[in-house]
Amino acid sequence: MKFGGTSVEDAKAMERTAAIVAGRRKKGLDAIVVVSAMAKVTDQLIAAAAAAGRGDKAGALALSARLRNRHIDTSSDLLQQEQFAEMHAALHTEFDSLDDLLRGIAAVGELTPRTGDLVVSFGERLSSRMVAAAFAQRGLNGVHVDARTCIVTDANYGKAAPLETAIEAKLRELVLPLIEAKQTPVMGGFIGSTVDGITTTLGRGGSDYTAALVGGGLHAGAIEIWTDVNGIMTTDPRICPDALRVKSISFEEAAELAYFGAKVLHPATILPAVQKSIPVWVLNSRNAENEGTKITAVAPHCRNPFKSIAAKKKLTIIDIVASRMLMSYGYMKSVFDVFDRYKCAIDMVSTSEVSISLTVDSNERLPEICEELAKIADVKMEGHKALICMVGEDIRGHNGIAGQVFGAISHVNVRMISQGASEINMSFMIEEEDVEEAVRSLHRHFFADPDEEIFDVTARDVARGQVESKA
Numbered sequence: 001m002k003f004g005g006t007s008v009e010d011a012k013a014m015e016r017t018a019a020i021v022a023g024r025r026k027k028g029l030d031a032i033v034v035v036s037a038m039a040k041v042t043d044q045l046i047a048a049a050a051a052a053g054r055g056d057k058a059g060a061l062a063l064s065a066r067l068r069n070r071h072i073d074t075s076s077d078l079l080q081q082e083q084f085a086e087m088h089a090a091l092h093t094e095f096d097s098l099d100d101l102l103r104g105i106a107a108v109g110e111l112t113p114r115t116g117d118l119v120v121s122f123g124e125r126l127s128s129r130m131v132a133a134a135f136a137q138r139g140l141n142g143v144h145v146d147a148r149t150c151i152v153t154d155a156n157y158g159k160a161a162p163l164e165t166a167i168e169a170k171l172r173e174l175v176l177p178l179i180e181a182k183q184t185p186v187m188g189g190f191i192g193s194t195v196d197g198i199t200t201t202l203g204r205g206g207s208d209y210t211a212a213l214v215g216g217g218l219h220a221g222a223i224e225i226w227t228d229v230n231g232i233m234t235t236d237p238r239i240c241p242d243a244l245r246v247k248s249i250s251f252e253e254a255a256e257l258a259y260f261g262a263k264v265l266h267p268a269t270i271l272p273a274v275q276k277s278i279p280v281w282v283l284n285s286r287n288a289e290n291e292g293t294k295i296t297a298v299a300p301h302c303r304n305p306f307k308s309i310a311a312k313k314k315l316t317i318i319d320i321v322a323s324r325m326l327m328s329y330g331y332m333k334s335v336f337d338v339f340d341r342y343k344c345a346i347d348m349v350s351t352s353e354v355s356i357s358l359t360v361d362s363n364e365r366l367p368e369i370c371e372e373l374a375k376i377a378d379v380k381m382e383g384h385k386a387l388i389c390m391v392g393e394d395i396r397g398h399n400g401i402a403g404q405v406f407g408a409i410s411h412v413n414v415r416m417i418s419q420g421a422s423e424i425n426m427s428f429m430i431e432e433e434d435v436e437e438a439v440r441s442l443h444r445h446f447f448a449d450p451d452e453e454i455f456d457v458t459a460r461d462v463a464r465g466q467v468e469s470k471a
């Protein structure tokens with residue numbers, strides 16, 4: 001059971017989390033709990049590390065002081081006197097060592113990726129200790145496990161890759177005995193360590209990934225991702241408040257959505273679950289009664305071509321024009337090698353006789369990448385682009401879908417189009433400023449008549465009922 005930042009954002013949220021876990025245990029189920037840092041804490045730790053890296057010691061320490069107070073206040077609301085005294089002392093010790101670290105970074109005036117990971121790891125280290133203590137106090141036999149003892153990774157700081165065989169062995173050695181003793185292990189997501197014990201992180205949103213690694217490693221009966229929405233929705237409800245819950249979606253569809261921007265799941269989460277055929281559920285910790293979304297191996301047939309629309313911002317299009325060389329043997333390789341060297345992932349590619357256009361996440365190394373590419377071609381870079389990805393296995397059975405998609409957004413300038421070989425997604429690039437409007441237009445068009453077997457229409461019906469009764 002993984003609880004995201006909003007599910008542990010304050011003492012009330014942690015209480016709800018404890019009640020949800022208690023419900024599972026009452027049914028005779030064993031639970032391993034993975035928690036994120038309290039909401040926004042990771043952002044603030046990144047800001048503190050960056051301030052220290054600029055030499056702004058006072059700024060870094062001020063951010064850390066705010067975090068110290070928030071954790072202490074939350075613990076005081078959450079824990080009884082005796083447990084609070086213990087936690088209070090532990091939090092001071094941890095924050096003292098965070099402050100030492102920030103002073104060190106500020107003194108050197110340089111923030112390395114390795115030290116950055118150590119700073120941000122405090123978020124999950126602290127939240128997991130607090131949740132474990134809360135569980136212990138509420139009869140759930142909560143016991144804290146430092147995730148860095150089990151989640152073994154390579155040394156690619158900032159986005160470390162897990163070493164699954166080593167993780168499985170560690171989980172069997174350290175976590176399984178706790179389960180057998182009817183305890184509830186609580187560990188932080190997102191963080192890990194190298195074989196040499198150096199702290200790493202799995203990349204933003206990585207707590208979902210930790211949950212899948214733990215669930216996969218111990219062959220769990222299910223992996224539950226508890227968050228702040230009712231499940232995977234037909235699009236981000238922040239863009240489209242009338243988005244509907246998708247009751248059931250396939251691994252393949254969920255993976256495409258996650259990869260192309262639906263923040264509700266980390267893109268790598270699905271893999272460990274697929275490998276072991278473990279069902280994944282996305283559930284709402286603020287509305288635990290809701291059925292959520294079940295992610296399964298096979299998608300049930302759906303009358304609508306699409307299940308969901310994802311959008312990803314802050315992308316850059318790179319146009320590479322090489323009039324003579326493009327079709328020559330090995331040319332594509334030389335282009336992709338440049339991206340490889342900078343560990344820069346490419347989202348979408350389209351080619352013509354003389355040009356290649358590709359899209360990448362905006363990052364600070366792009367100028368260097370373009371400089372290298374300029375040695376073999378004419379290069380143009382355009383930022384502030386966004387990708388919209390429409391996902392659904394049932395596109396296959398529908399004719400004229402592309403016409404409908406582009407008809408629905410005929411007022412928007414579309415830059416690049418791709419229909420994946422998997423035939424379950426249709427993606428295209430537009431200007432960042434057009435995203436919200438385009439998603440809403442597409443949502444209106446494709447979910448006007450939703451298949452009630454697949455989409456939960458009750459919320460929409462309730463809303464309509466309210467409007468009608470007002471009228």
Ligand code: ADP
Pocket residue numbers: 003004005006007036205226227228229231232233234235236237238261262263264265308309
């Ligand atoms: P957590 O902290 O629990 O990991 P996240 O903020 O990472 O939560 O992910 C949940 C958020 O993902 C939701 O609040 C929602 O705004 C966003 N989101 C984007 N696309 C979707 C989608 N298709 N379905 C549901 N939520 C989505």
Ligand code: ASP
Pocket residue numbers: 004005036037042043123189190203204205206207208
């Ligand atoms: N706390 C980390 C983040 O904000 C990991 C996570 O929440 O999944 O990215």
Ligand code: MG
Pocket residue numbers: 004205208263264265266
């Ligand atoms: Mg998340």
